[in-house]
Amino acid sequence: MAFPKKKLQGLVAATITPMTENGEINFSVIGQYVDYLVKEQGVKNIFVNGTTGEGLSLSVSERRQVAEEWVTKGKDKLDQVIIHVGALSLKESQELAQHAAEIGADGIAVIAPFFLKPWTKDILINFLKEVAAAAPALPFYYYHIPALTGVKIRAEELLDGILDKIPTFQGLKFSDTDLLDFGQCVDQNRQQQFAFLFGVDEQLLSALVMGATGAVGSTYNYLGKKTNQMLEAFEQKDFSLALNYQVNVFFPSHKSQRYQSCFLIYFSRLGFGVSQTKAIMTLVSGIPMGPPRLPLQKASREFTDSAEAKLKSLDFLSFTDLKDGNLEVGS
Numbered sequence: 001m002a003f004p005k006k007k008l009q010g011l012v013a014a015t016i017t018p019m020t021e022n023g024e025i026n027f028s029v030i031g032q033y034v035d036y037l038v039k040e041q042g043v044k045n046i047f048v049n050g051t052t053g054e055g056l057s058l059s060v061s062e063r064r065q066v067a068e069e070w071v072t073k074g075k076d077k078l079d080q081v082i083i084h085v086g087a088l089s090l091k092e093s094q095e096l097a098q099h100a101a102e103i104g105a106d107g108i109a110v111i112a113p114f115f116l117k118p119w120t121k122d123i124l125i126n127f128l129k130e131v132a133a134a135a136p137a138l139p140f141y142y143y144h145i146p147a148l149t150g151v152k153i154r155a156e157e158l159l160d161g162i163l164d165k166i167p168t169f170q171g172l173k174f175s176d177t178d179l180l181d182f183g184q185c186v187d188q189n190r191q192q193q194f195a196f197l198f199g200v201d202e203q204l205l206s207a208l209v210m211g212a213t214g215a216v217g218s219t220y221n222y223l224g225k226k227t228n229q230m231l232e233a234f235e236q237k238d239f240s241l242a243l244n245y246q247v248n249v250f251f252p253s254h255k256s257q258r259y260q261s262c263f264l265i266y267f268s269r270l271g272f273g274v275s276q277t278k279a280i281m282t283l284v285s286g287i288p289m290g291p292p293r294l295p296l297q298k299a300s301r302e303f304t305d306s307a308e309a310k311l312k313s314l315d316f317l318s319f320t321d322l323k324d325g326n327l328e329v330g331s
């Protein structure tokens with residue numbers, strides 16, 4: 001099957017679903033959100049209704065509306081809009097896949113069903129195949145996130161011969177820390193033009209070494225610009241600069257001076273997930289993301305106050321030059 005679209009590569013922001021204080025979806029800020037990603041973060045690909053977007057906590061009707069809003073507002077601004085259409089019900093998943101095709105999305109992604117689970121590769125493939133068939137003109141991505149789905153079938157095993165079963169298969173979104181599995185996926189599919197999109201932001205540099213062609217993640221909503229600089233350094237083979245970005249932005253040593261100023265490590269100590277992502281994105285972008293939906297809880301006041309103080313101390317919107325390995329602005 002020939003797709004007219006160019007290969008999905010580079011950074012893909014896993015979008016947040018903005019909500020009002022009373023838990024309804026706040027469609028009114030999505031246009032502004034698109035502009036923020038493109039202009040402030042240099043990110044032109046998005047992944048909608050995934051984990052960060054609380055896709056599985058939305059009704060089917062809400063998922064359709066959210067997808068539609070992103071496609072509409074992203075028209076002529078974004079390069080690719082990928083819609084996550086995974087669901088426990090095959091029927092719902094197919095409906096969402098068909099809908100994504102109708103509204104002009106650029107691709108669909110599906111996680112493994114996670115309540116009544118597929119226990120073998122063949123069963124999982126059968127499920128994915130049925131969903132993909134509902135949108136036969138759209139590129140299909142498998143979203144591998146075993147820690148959340150509990151489906152531990154190795155991605156490398158799943159990819160073996162996948163085009164025979166799912167002709168629209170275009171790539172893998174790999175949200176797991178098993179870099180051996182990821183590396184094998186890349187290595188064993190060198191003949192194919194698949195996209196290998198890594199989903200553990202703090203480990204992206206290692207995944208680039210293993211052959212990642214792009215990345216999907218929550219932090220690219222507000223760390224897109226910085227991470228693009230890391231991708232550029234990697235591309236230029238300036239590995240020490242690339243490492244500097246990854247280490248400074250995501251995981252400096254606990255003992256180092258930088259620890260106090262590091263972004264993700266600092267926040268992960270306070271507890272980091274979708275709720276905290278919403279709070280940080282609101283602070284950094286100025287666009288209200290609102291609370292998450294139950295069963296998630298709003299980030300605590302303690303977290304938000306502490307995050308705000310930290311962001312101010314880091315002068316977060318204007319990082320100093322990382323070439324010096326220095327992120328310690330005003331702290």
Ligand SMILES: CC(=O)N[C@@H]([C@@H](O)[C@H](O)[C@H](O)CO)[C@@H](O)CC(=O)C(=O)O
Nearest residue numbers: 014050051052175199200201216217218
């Ligand atoms: C479990 C989880 O939410 N993982 C995130 C990461 O971007 C994660 O937030 C980041 O690596 C920080 O830990 C993404 O893989 C999820 C994602 O892409 C999505 O929202 O679908």
